Amino acid sequence: MDDIVIRGGQVVDGSGAPGRVADVVIRDGRVAAIEPGHVGPARRVFDARGRVVSPGFVDVKTHSDWTLPLNPRAESKVRQGVTTEVIGHCGFSVAPVLPGRVELLRDYLAPSAPWLPFRETTFAEYMDAFPATSVNTVMLVGHNTLRLMAMGMANRPPTADEMTLMRRMLEEALAAGALGLSSGLFTAPGCFAGAEEMVSLAHVLRRYGASYATHVRDEARRVFEAVREAIAIAETCGVHVEIVHLKLSGTDGWGGAARLLAEIEAARQRGVPVDCDQYPYTTASNPLRNLLPTWVQEGGVDAMLARLGRPDVRDRAREDIAADGLGSWGRIPSWDAVRVAVSPHRPECEGRTLGDIARSRSFDGVDAVCDFLIADRGATRVLIASMAEEDVRELLRSPMVLVGSDGYAVAPYGVTGQGKPHPRCYGTFPRVLGQYVRELRLLTLPQAIHKMTGGPAAAIGLVARGLLRAGYRADVTVFDPETVAERATFDEPHQYPVGIVTVIVNGVPVVDGGEHTGALPGQVLRRRSGGVG
Numbered sequence: 090m091d092d093i094v095i096r097g098g099q100v101v102d103g104s105g106a107p108g109r110v111a112d113v114v115i116r117d118g119r120v121a122a123i124e125p126g127h128v129g130p131a132r133r134v135f136d137a138r139g140r141v142v143s144p145g146f147v148d149v150k151t152h153s154d155w156t157l158p159l160n161p162r163a164e165s166k167v168r169q170g171v172t173t174e175v176i177g178h179c180g181f182s183v184a185p186v187l188p189g190r191v192e193l194l195r196d197y198l199a200p201s202a203p204w205l206p207f208r209e210t211t212f213a214e215y216m217d218a219f220p221a222t223s224v225n226t227v228m229l230v231g232h233n234t235l236r237l238m239a240m241g242m243a244n245r246p247p248t249a250d251e252m253t254l255m256r257r258m259l260e261e262a263l264a265a266g267a268l269g270l271s272s273g274l275f276t277a278p279g280c281f282a283g284a285e286e287m288v289s290l291a292h293v294l295r296r297y298g299a300s301y302a303t304h305v306r307d308e309a310r311r312v313f314e315a316v317r318e319a320i321a322i323a324e325t326c327g328v329h330v331e332i333v334h335l336k337l338s339g340t341d342g343w344g345g346a347a348r349l350l351a352e353i354e355a356a357r358q359r360g361v362p363v364d365c366d367q368y369p370y371t372t373a374s375n376p377l378r379n380l381l382p383t384w385v386q387e388g389g390v391d392a393m394l395a396r397l398g399r400p401d402v403r404d405r406a407r408e409d410i411a412a413d414g415l416g417s418w419g420r421i422p423s424w425d426a427v428r429v430a431v432s433p434h435r436p437e438c439e440g441r442t443l444g445d446i447a448r449s450r451s452f453d454g455v456d457a458v459c460d461f462l463i464a465d466r467g468a469t470r471v472l473i474a475s476m477a478e479e480d481v482r483e484l485l486r487s488p489m490v491l492v493g494s495d496g497y498a499v500a501p502y503g504v505t506g507q508g509k510p511h512p513r514c515y516g517t518f519p520r521v522l523g524q525y526v527r528e529l530r531l532l533t534l535p536q537a538i539h540k541m542t543g544g545p546a547a548a549i550g551l552v553a554r555g556l557l558r559a560g561y562r563a564d565v566t567v568f569d570p571e572t573v574a575e576r577a578t579f580d581e582p583h584q585y586p587v588g589i590v591t592v593i594v595n596g597v598p599v600v601d602g603g604e605h606t607g608a609l610p611g612q613v614l615r616r617r618s619g620g621v622g
């Protein structure tokens with residue numbers, strides 16, 4: 090007897106090939122057959138006529154390690170059709186945590202994971218103890234976290250002992266099955282690392298056949314240099330590199346997407362293993378403190394807070410921002426482009442822009458930033474409208490740019506329902522399918538699905554996932570191509586999308602008739618010599 094038959098849908102298999110009408114048969118957690126007119130008894134039959142049946146979406150760029158332990162149902166992800174998430178990006182992993190370093194990491198990640206409990210752990214223990222969730226997870230270990238463990242927020246190169254410690258922690262994580270190393274070179278303490286440090290770590294990656302995922306050093310005026318730095322790591326160290334949330338931030342760089350893509354394409358033509366992903370929005374999200382020049386964060390949170398109260402420090406920050414723009418976001422049209430997403434101590438300001446707040450208090454944006462950071466002890470999170478829609482579309486049209494949300498799993502209820510997070514947490518995949526495929530016809534449905542399934546699965550080496558093929562793991566998403574759409578907005582982000590009908594993870598329905606079943610069939614997928622599975 091078959092476990093599940095999904096009948097009569099348009100099967101788009103994730104390879105980029107056009108769809109065809111067929112039944113998808115699932116047995117023992119795997120796709121048993123894909124054929125028209127399948128006969129035989131099944132425990133459960135889904136009628137998919139008029140709907141698209143695709144592989145479950147692989148969200149190749151996420152931060153759900155911050156929220157899955159708080160709500161393992163991964164509500165805002167599975168309701169988009171996501172069945173696998175890559176977590177630990179941008180240098181920020183919640184493990185390993187060395188003895189005596191728990192507070193340090195908690196303070197550091199407070200703007201990102203304000204509700205998450207932290208504890209001392211090795212990466213292997215972290216993977217073993219990760220809770221059962223509704224999605225499969227693939228884990229990266231963060232360079233910023235490793236550096237924080239080895240040498241705090243020091244702005245200098247590591248000593249030989251510190252470098253050895255970072256390499257050893259990386260080796261432990263890779264031996265446990267981490268996909269690879271993530272970096273966040275745009276912010277402290279990752280930005281204090283030079284090329285030599287990253288090359289040393291990349292050599293460890295190479296020994297394990299592991300991957301490097303980088304939030305590059307600058308996404309604004311120096312984005313070309315930063316992308317070249319990432320490509321050079323891939324080329325000189327022989328490791329796969331994923332350039333995450335590719336963008337041109339800041340008004341100075343707007344319109345440069347085609348040139349940036351040409352550089353990456355040229356590297357790929359040379360045989361360099363480089364991939365990239367994007368989220369389909371013109372607005373970014375980050376800790377507020379990262380909008381200030383990086384020297385502000387030297388020495389850690391307490392040192393930063395002491396600095397931010399001083400008028401001379403604010404003047405110096407003001408000058409740096411006037412010259413260079415906001416950290417690695419570059420120049421923005423005005424402070425109205427920065428909106429408070431989460432403020433633990435001033436929740437009444439969530440949703441308001443810094444321009445609006447500054448005007449109502451008769452001071453400028455820099456004072457608003459500094460006062461928020463002091464009130465929230467550095468834990469404020471913001472949204473930054475810093476990109477051009479034409480660049481977002483140029484990237485989305487490119488077959489080599491994968492779709493990754495950069496969001497974390499949240500829900501409209503419970504602890505993760507606080508604040509006003511980026512709507513990408515709820516809407517990334519339905520937005521691409523509704524807005525950009527159906528409404529704007531920027532790309533075809535099979536192309537878009539490939540960028541969400543087969544493309545990312547190949548980039549990270551997932552074994553038997555990412556395509557609909559007999560023998561593959563049964564991660565499946567069924568949606569209505571006529572209605573699929575995001576509903577989350579910046580004002581009301583906590584809204585599930587529409588049109589995602591059924592989502593199956595490892596052969597178990599997690600979304601059924603648009604509702605969560607409560608099932609937690611996700612697995613922690615580990616990198617081994619043959620791939621990630």
Ligand SMILES: [Zn+2]
Nearest residue numbers: 178179304334
């Ligand atoms: Zn990032």
